[in-house]
Amino acid sequence: xxxxxxxxxASINLRVxxxxxxxxxxxxxxxxxxxxxxxxxxxxxxxxxxxxxxxxTILVDGRAVRSCLMFAVQAEGAxxxxxxxxxxxxxxxxxxxxxxxxxxxxxxxxxxxxxISAQAFLTERPSATRREVEELLAGHLCRCTGYxxxxxxxxxxxxxxx
Amino acid sequence: MKPAPFDYVCPETLEEALxxxxxxxxxxxxxxxxxxxxxxxxxxxxxxAMIVDINRLPRLADIRSHNGSIHIGALVRQADAERxxxxxxxxxxxxxALPHVGHRQTRNRGTxxxxxxxxxxSAEVPLVAVAVNAQIEAQSSRGARRIAADAFFDSFxxxxxxxxxxxxxxxxxxxxxxxxxxxxxxxxxHGDFAIVATACAVRIxxxxxxxxxxxxxxxxxxxPYRCDTDAWLGRALTADDIEDVAQTASxxxxxxSDLRGTAKYRRWLAQGQIRRTLSRALEGAR
Ligand SMILES: Cc1cc2nc3c(=O)[nH]c(=O)nc-3n(C[C@@H](O)[C@H](O)[C@H](O)COP(=O)(O)OP(=O)(O)OC[C@H]3O[C@@H](n4cnc5c(N)ncnc54)[C@H](O)[C@@H]3O)c2cc1C
Ligand code: FES
Ligand code: FES
Numbered sequence: 001x002x003x004x005x006x007x008x009x010a011s012i013n014l015r016v017x018x019x020x021x022x023x024x025x026x027x028x029x030x031x032x033x034x035x036x037x038x039x040x041x042x043x044x045x046x047x048x049x050x051x052x053x054x055x056x057t058i059l060v061d062g063r064a065v066r067s068c069l070m071f072a073v074q075a076e077g078a079x080x081x082x083x084x085x086x087x088x089x090x091x092x093x094x095x096x097x098x099x100x101x102x103x104x105x106x107x108x109x110x111x112x113x114x115x116i117s118a119q120a121f122l123t124e125r126p127s128a129t130r131r132e133v134e135e136l137l138a139g140h141l142c143r144c145t146g147y148x149x150x151x152x153x154x155x156x157x158x159x160x161x162x
Numbered sequence: 163m164k165p166a167p168f169d170y171v172c173p174e175t176l177e178e179a180l181x182x183x184x185x186x187x188x189x190x191x192x193x194x195x196x197x198x199x200x201x202x203x204x205x206x207x208x209x210x211a212m213i214v215d216i217n218r219l220p221r222l223a224d225i226r227s228h229n230g231s232i233h234i235g236a237l238v239r240q241a242d243a244e245r246x247x248x249x250x251x252x253x254x255x256x257x258x259a260l261p262h263v264g265h266r267q268t269r270n271r272g273t274x275x276x277x278x279x280x281x282x283x284s285a286e287v288p289l290v291a292v293a294v295n296a297q298i299e300a301q302s303s304r305g306a307r308r309i310a311a312d313a314f315f316d317s318f319x320x321x322x323x324x325x326x327x328x329x330x331x332x333x334x335x336x337x338x339x340x341x342x343x344x345x346x347x348x349x350x351x352h353g354d355f356a357i358v359a360t361a362c363a364v365r366i367x368x369x370x371x372x373x374x375x376x377x378x379x380x381x382x383x384x385x386p387y388r389c390d391t392d393a394w395l396g397r398a399l400t401a402d403d404i405e406d407v408a409q410t411a412s413x414x415x416x417x418x419s420d421l422r423g424t425a426k427y428r429r430w431l432a433q434g435q436i437r438r439t440l441s442r443a444l445e446g447a448r
Contacts, residue, residue, distance in 0.1 A: 003169075004170045010170070064266065066268065068204070069197055073170060139267045
């Protein structure tokens with residue numbers, strides 16, 4: 001049983017993008033801040049910190065969740081994946097490639113969260129309808145308002161991977 | 163926006179969790195999915211001294227059928243209930259409402275019981291619980307009790323749960339022959355809280371007469387609002403009756419006016435939703 005007072009740190013072990021991480025964290029540290037500041041996962045973007053914007057979305061044990069609504073201490077034992085797990089600069093994933101081809105990003109702030117959500121969604125629903133993809137995107141805010149091209153990119157990935 | 167410091171405990175047995183809750187009382191908060199609690203902590207609207215994280219109590223994560231009811235444990239995520247194949251058959255109204263609860267990404271962590279305990283007057287799960295007469299199972303070091311959904315919701319974000327009580331499960335009566343259901347809501351975006359939401363459950367007996375009629379509205383008051391429908395029981399409902407229910411019930415509500423809509427607008431939304439959900443539920447029951 002983990003029990004930590006506000007002035008103490010809890011010791012946690014987890015995996016981030018495939019690498020084991022061991023750290024000491026105060027209970028109130030948000031998972032998004034932990035990933036950015038202590039794991040170098042700068043692909044975790046932090047926008048609203050109340051679950052609305054979706055920029056901080058990551059995979060925890062395979063499920064897309066908001067990292068601003070979890071405490072780092074809760075990730076003990078978890079397999080965490082950020083956008084960096086999808087592909088690399090020289091080797092983009094099909095979804096990332098489709099985002100490039102369809103101009104699905106402008107400033108790119110919302111992009112990591114959307115990529116993660118879309119990747120998890122396509123794994124679960126490989127032939128989702130356009131309407132379902134639009135509903136998925138309701139969980140993300142793009143301030144550059146590129147939604148149409150984002151939906152196009154996700155739909156295109158569906159076709160190529162189906 | 164960062165949460166104020168707090169003590170944290172992640173118990174591995176229910177007994178441990180209950181004993182910490184009884185020790186800390188009002189100063190402790192249960193952390194389930196965190197999809198409502200953590201935003202309020204991040205905004206410092208809530209500053210609990212002790213967080214009791216129940217995410218490692220595996221015994222609370224089950225969905226099971228029991229004596230004609232479906233038991234949903236406190237750790238069952240909204241997304242798990244949505245994916246669970248038995249739910250659309252067993253609790254059709256819940257299956258209709260769940261896709262409206264926040265977003266996929268929040269449903270992956272948010273729990274059914276957390277939504278009940280949070281008692282947001284615009285939330286969907288509480289409406290369903292009231293409409294089908296679900297029971298909330300609560301436990302404390304003092305013992306266990308079951309609370310009918312109607313008696314559970316008190317006011318805005320308040321329930322009749324004591325500070326040391328943990329919701330361990332919610333039990334929904336299983337769907338039976340002759341019942342029909344419908345759910346509808348109006349929100350600004352898919353996944354936003356409803357401006358007005360309506361849950362409807364009806365049952366028609368062997369003679370075609372309506373013997374149960376629940377219409378519950380969200381977003382129109384401090385708690386799920388159950389329309390008084392007794393006058394329409396015991397007969398076969400016609401199109402005129404449906405219109406009559408929609409007009410009478412929506413005229414009786416006293417909804418708030420806020421930035422998202424005036425009281426008049428909410429009454430108008432409620433009227434349309436009652437008309438449509440009742441028609442669809444009746445079709446389903448036939
Ligand atoms: C962007 C966004 C949009 C949302 N939209 C909607 C929406 O449209 N409709 C909707 O209904 N909800 C919505 N929500 C909230 C919903 O996602 C939450 O799941 C739900 O309200 C709370 O469930 P939870 O398990 O996350 O509870 P938590 O956030 O962990 O807890 C909420 C409250 O309930 C108490 N609690 C939780 N579990 C228990 C228990 N077992 N026993 C005793 N007390 C308990 C906590 O102490 C706390 O006070 C939204 C959330 C976000 C972030
Ligand atoms: S920062 Fe987490 S959803 Fe906006
Ligand atoms: S591309 Fe700029 S916020 Fe979406």
